[in-house]
Amino acid sequence: MTSTADPDPSDIATSGSLISQFEVDFANRRRHMRVGWAIGTVLFLIVFALTSWIGDFFKVTQVTMQDGSREWRWIISAGIPRLGEFIEQTIPTVRWDTLGADLGNWFWRWKIWLELLFETILIAFMATVLGVIGGFVLSFPASRNLAPNKWALWITRRYLEIARTVPELVWALIFVFCFSVGPMAGVLAIGMHATGALGKLYSEVNENIDMRPLEGVKAAGGSWFDQIRYGAVPQVLPNIISYTLLRFEINVRASSIIGYVGAGGLGQEFRIAMSFQEYTDLSALFVIIFVTVMIIDYGSEKLRHRVIGMEERTS
Amino acid sequence: MNLTQSQIEAARAQVPLAFQAPLPVRIRRYALWTFFITLFCWCLYDFDMSPLRIWEGLGRFGRVLSFMFPPHVWDNWADFAEILNGLGETLAIAFLGTVLGAIFALPLSLLGAKNIIRKSILRLTVRRGFDMIRAFETLILALIFIRAFGLGPLPGILAIAVSEIGTFAKLFSEAIENTSEKPVEGLKASGGSRLQQIRFAVAPQVNPVILSILLYNFESNVRSGTILGIVGAGGIGFLLSDRIAAYKWDEAWSIIFLIIGMVYIIDWLSGLIRSKVIGKWDGAK
Numbered sequence: 183m184t185s186t187a188d189p190d191p192s193d194i195a196t197s198g199s200l201i202s203q204f205e206v207d208f209a210n211r212r213r214h215m216r217v218g219w220a221i222g223t224v225l226f227l228i229v230f231a232l233t234s235w236i237g238d239f240f241k242v243t244q245v246t247m248q249d250g251s252r253e254w255r256w257i258i259s260a261g262i263p264r265l266g267e268f269i270e271q272t273i274p275t276v277r278w279d280t281l282g283a284d285l286g287n288w289f290w291r292w293k294i295w296l297e298l299l300f301e302t303i304l305i306a307f308m309a310t311v312l313g314v315i316g317g318f319v320l321s322f323p324a325s326r327n328l329a330p331n332k333w334a335l336w337i338t339r340r341y342l343e344i345a346r347t348v349p350e351l352v353w354a355l356i357f358v359f360c361f362s363v364g365p366m367a368g369v370l371a372i373g374m375h376a377t378g379a380l381g382k383l384y385s386e387v388n389e390n391i392d393m394r395p396l397e398g399v400k401a402a403g404g405s406w407f408d409q410i411r412y413g414a415v416p417q418v419l420p421n422i423i424s425y426t427l428l429r430f431e432i433n434v435r436a437s438s439i440i441g442y443v444g445a446g447g448l449g450q451e452f453r454i455a456m457s458f459q460e461y462t463d464l465s466a467l468f469v470i471i472f473v474t475v476m477i478i479d480y481g482s483e484k485l486r487h488r489v490i491g492m493e494e495r496t497s
Numbered sequence: 498m499n500l501t502q503s504q505i506e507a508a509r510a511q512v513p514l515a516f517q518a519p520l521p522v523r524i525r526r527y528a529l530w531t532f533f534i535t536l537f538c539w540c541l542y543d544f545d546m547s548p549l550r551i552w553e554g555l556g557r558f559g560r561v562l563s564f565m566f567p568p569h570v571w572d573n574w575a576d577f578a579e580i581l582n583g584l585g586e587t588l589a590i591a592f593l594g595t596v597l598g599a600i601f602a603l604p605l606s607l608l609g610a611k612n613i614i615r616k617s618i619l620r621l622t623v624r625r626g627f628d629m630i631r632a633f634e635t636l637i638l639a640l641i642f643i644r645a646f647g648l649g650p651l652p653g654i655l656a657i658a659v660s661e662i663g664t665f666a667k668l669f670s671e672a673i674e675n676t677s678e679k680p681v682e683g684l685k686a687s688g689g690s691r692l693q694q695i696r697f698a699v700a701p702q703v704n705p706v707i708l709s710i711l712l713y714n715f716e717s718n719v720r721s722g723t724i725l726g727i728v729g730a731g732g733i734g735f736l737l738s739d740r741i742a743a744y745k746w747d748e749a750w751s752i753i754f755l756i757i758g759m760v761y762i763i764d765w766l767s768g769l770i771r772s773k774v775i776g777k778w779d780g781a782k
Contacts, residue, residue: 237589452637
């Protein structure tokens with residue numbers, strides 16, 4: 183602004199009205215924002231009250247007291263002692279002087295669990311492979327700059343959306359019916375979901391690439407496949423590897439519970455432990471899954487950093 | 498201009514790496530591919546994924562898919578109200594789970610942020626705590642809460658809230674760490690207390706980020722809220738698994754399409770709110 187360095191007499195004359203104009207505008211804006219906040223807060227509170235009513239927050243249930251009488255209690259205060267009791271039941275008795283025997287008791291099914299853990303990781307691996315193949319192939323027609331035509335774009339995008347919106351467990355329920363109980367249903371279910379999720383991520387990577395290498399391949403007489411193979415794939419590969427490793431971590435978590443509906447892996451043991459009331463098994467299974475997930479997360483994080491480092495060195 | 502074979506040979510001799518990766522890299526690459534392909538084939542054998550089984554399964558899957566057409570339409574209000582109630586419960590689970598998780602996570606996230614808590618021992622223990630919470634699967638949490646609170650949407654809400662505490666606390670504290678120090682220094686210079694610094698210098702910077710995290714996680718919780726019903730924690734998943742268990746595939750597909758429609762609407766709405774509120778915040782900066 184030059185006028186601040188060299189004040190014009192006319193500016194000074196109008197500055198009084200400018201300031202008052204500013205004050206009016208400021209007051210207006212402030213009021214506008216306050217009204218917006220008020221409406222937002224009221225809407226939020228209405229939705230909050232409505233959802234907590236739907237969500238049984240104000241429910242009153244009967245509980246059995248210590249002396250056997252029944253009493254009416256608010257559901258939260260009735261449930262919390264039960265929650266404490268249940269968690270206490272899952273904690274095994276591990277004493278220092280009988281450590282080995284206690285741990286042996288805690289992990290008494292360790293042979294079966296180890297086998298199932300191995301199966302869980304293999305399910306995650308297979309599902310990741312399926313997801314990568316499906317997502318990789320479909321991501322090119324699903325990205326706006328690479329799609330061969332409009333119809334291919336629309337159809338692949340809708341397919342990917344449906345595949346990732348329907349949760350893994352629902353796919354698992356469907357595939358357990360189709361392919362019978364076992365890890366195959368789990369592989370297909372998680373693979374289906376992973377296809378949808380990875381396809382979307384890959385296509386977003388594809389949409390951010392430099393189009394000039396593709397034009398070069400086209401100018402040299404390359405077909406659509408040649409353009410993708412030699413123009414697009416080298417650009418997106420590091421990102422794709424990084425997303426794939428992330429997806430593998432997610433798939434390990436998913437495959438550890440998918441057995442709950444009979445699709446293989448450790449999840450079925452949760453169901454068994456619940457129905458046989460072997461509550462200490464629950465904590466043992468949790469420890470097993472926790473350690474496995476930690477190790478896999480750590481390893482894949484290291485790998486991902488190396489892949490990203492490779493990308494930075496080459497570019 | 499056509500290259501002759503001798504020109505190509507000369508170029509290859511000059512820059513061999515442009516034509517072929519060095520030997521150790523190639524060996525490593527082949528070894529990796531062999532490992533993956535062997536593992537894949539072994540899995541195919543171990544999981545009994547024979548072509549016959551795949552073929553039979555695809556036949557059944559085709560029959561299941563054929564129930565999509567014509568889609569099942571609920572003709573009496575009582576049945577449809579049950580479905581709508583399920584969808585409403587799922588939304589309630591996702592909404593309350595997100596809100597409760599955020600309410601508990603916000604103060605915790607301050608403890609995990611580098612620029613709020615300078616003592617690294619406290620901060621790191623808090624952060625490991627977040628990781629611990631996140632390691633619990635929502636479904637397992639739902640199973641535990643069902644034991645305490647009975648069947649219904651309440652255990653679902655609590656399961657999502659607890660697992661979101663870990664996620665939110667981590668994301669929020671990262672957002673707080675990414676804020677600029679300058680407004681804080683300005684407030685410090687004009688005599689603001691530590692709380693005032695957080696309220697007037699840090700909060701305006703992180704609020705839009707937090708809102709966008711909340712909206713994003715709400716979207717993803719709507720998706721995960723649909724599966725909690727499979728273990729009995731209320732919502733549309735309960736009705737869906739019930740229909741699948743009874744082989745009522747036509748109704749199951751209709752429910753799945755309703756879920757997809759609901760997710761679309763929620764994504765659209767949250768995009769609307771995000772552009773509106775965050776746009777306003779960008780203007781205020």
